[in-house]
Amino acid sequence: MLIDSSRGTVRFKVVYHGIAMSGKTTNIEQLAKQSGLDMLSFDTKGERTLVFDFITKKLRTDGFTLTFSIYTIPGQDIYKDIRRMVMRGVDAVVFVVDSSERRLSENREFIRILEEDLRLYGKDLEGTPVVIQYNKRDLPDALPLEVLQREVHIPGKKSIEAVAVQGKGVSETFDLVAQELQEKFRKMVG
Numbered sequence: 001m002l003i004d005s006s007r008g009t010v011r012f013k014v015v016y017h018g019i020a021m022s023g024k025t026t027n028i029e030q031l032a033k034q035s036g037l038d039m040l041s042f043d044t045k046g047e048r049t050l051v052f053d054f055i056t057k058k059l060r061t062d063g064f065t066l067t068f069s070i071y072t073i074p075g076q077d078i079y080k081d082i083r084r085m086v087m088r089g090v091d092a093v094v095f096v097v098d099s100s101e102r103r104l105s106e107n108r109e110f111i112r113i114l115e116e117d118l119r120l121y122g123k124d125l126e127g128t129p130v131v132i133q134y135n136k137r138d139l140p141d142a143l144p145l146e147v148l149q150r151e152v153h154i155p156g157k158k159s160i161e162a163v164a165v166q167g168k169g170v171s172e173t174f175d176l177v178a179q180e181l182q183e184k185f186r187k188m189v190g
């Protein structure tokens with residue numbers, strides 16, 4: 001979080017994390033489309049993110065201009081160095097879960113990876129705003145919501161459903177994480 005009180009600006013970094021092909025890039029593509037923003041994608045191969053995707057979104061409140069820099073990590077393990085680089089300076093995370101039954105154990109293991117990535121920068125899950133997005137609710141083998149809420153769960157964190165490819169739940173997810181960051185910011189400035 002970069003606060004410049006003289007200019008009245010705050011910059012937050014939001015990272016979309018989660019297993020490969022869970023829909024992180026799709027989320028920010030849809031967010032960009034819905035808000036009329038341009039997305040920058042650095043080095044993609046087919047649809048797989050090799051480096052990262054990036055957009056910025058601005059909001060004005062309480063006399064402050066809030067800028068959200070929004071990134072996605074590459075979910076594939078071979079790009080873990082890049083993933084860690086993208087996590088530098090993260091203020092909040094959207095953890096994108098693939099609802100498919102086949103990917104349950106990967107989703108669960110990735111919570112540990114998220115924890116490790118935060119720990120690299122002296123952070124932890126408890127102190128970081130995280131929203132869990134159960135994506136791909138349209139899949140025929142999507143697990144029931146109650147099962148996911150129990151099995152892919154981070155204590156104290158909000159969760160929300162989405163069908164990112166149809167744009168459903170995308171802005172709602174971002175709004176939740178933006179709200180949490182604003183609350184954190186208000187507490188900091190008193």
Ligand SMILES: Nc1nc2c(ncn2[C@@H]2O[C@H](COP(=O)(O)OP(=O)(O)OP(=O)(O)O)[C@@H](O)[C@H]2O)c(=O)[nH]1
Binds near residue numbers: 049
């Ligand atoms: N059925 C379905 N497919 C989806 C949904 N969201 C994304 N997809 C598809 O899942 C595939 C992977 O989506 P991406 O957004 O590229 O996934 P990613 O998480 O960025 O993947 P990496 O960059 O490899 O980590 C694409 O074919 C998307 O169209 C969804 O809600 N439902």
Ligand SMILES: [Mg+2]
Binds near residue numbers: 024047049072
């Ligand atoms: Mg991607």
